[in-house]
């Protein structure tokens with residue numbers, strides 16, 4: 616058996632160094648906004664000569680633009696010409712398929728601002744029909760782009776590999792679907808497809824005010840999934856199935872005597888008592904429809920407790936600082952997330968949860984779209 620060593624930072628070859636430096640500059644402009652060449656050199660640790668050549672190269676490709684100069688307030692001397700991402704020359708169309716009742720799309724600027732929105736207020740059909748309809752939706756979306764398309768990003772439920780190949784999205788009846796390839800061929804633009812919870816993790820990490828480098832996102836829609844950033848990197852897992860917490864058993868028959876939730880139910884995956892049977896959007900509505908406020912809170916707290924039981928070992932293992940939920944806010948906010956946080960605290964050491972925040976995503980329903988845009992930035996420019 617071979618020995619495997621931990622990955623180490625190696626001395627980069629010249630071509631790697633160039634690509635690395637390019638993404639370093641683009642990433643910095645993405646996070647900090649426009650800066651002069653001298654400031655960029657200082658903040659990235661590159662020499663002024665290297666920076667000047669890099670900026671010239673990015674200018675000629677139209678990825679960055681010169682934005683005039685700004686007098687620094689209260690300082691002597693003139694600030695150099697500012698360089699920023701080319702907001703007007705490039706755009707990123709993005710699609711979110713999380714909600715089974717509608718398809719949402721948007722066109723975003725390279726810094727993640729939404730300029731146009733689109734919504735198809737009916738469910739995407741399953742199987743091949745759904746792929747056809749998605750292609751039609753995307754074609755209409757990109758026809759509204761008024762600048763060059765950097766790439767199309769798609770955020771979808773399911774187990775999806777790094778090439779945008781959907782290994783399985785059972786709720787939609789998609790198995791072994793090379794979705795990125797299909798859309799790329801049909802639309803003639805670069806396409807990136809990733810799991811919706813992973814997209815939300817990218818969006819939260821880039822735009823959502825995450826406290827640290829460890830972040831877990833929970834996406835409640837047709838199903839339930841999680842996305843994980845650890846040490847500042849999106850974790851895909853050995854089989855691209857990192858974050859598939861929806862099918863962790865969260866209830867069994869031993870829970871029955873004290874349960875507000877009734878008997879464990881059969882899941883779409885064929886097993887019983889999966890977290891998804893309690894916490895998909897449909898399940899949450901079925902559990903709470905018609906209840907008076909007191910009973911509703913009790914049921915939501917019971918579901919939140921189950922979520923906390925599933926999440927506590929993850930918090931203890933990775934020392935996650937932020938758990939961010941996205942989905943039907945009226946059902947998630949309040950009792951459910953509060954019970955979840957309480958349960959995690961009860962089950963872990965104080966050191967593990969001292970800085971933990973369990974909250975709703977501030978990005979709202981735009982999280983998936985903005986994450987799909989970060990996916991494109993990451994795939995095309997090395998930004999994320």
Ligand SMILES: [Zn+2]
Pocket residue numbers: 861862863882883884885886889891
């Ligand atoms: Zn299941």
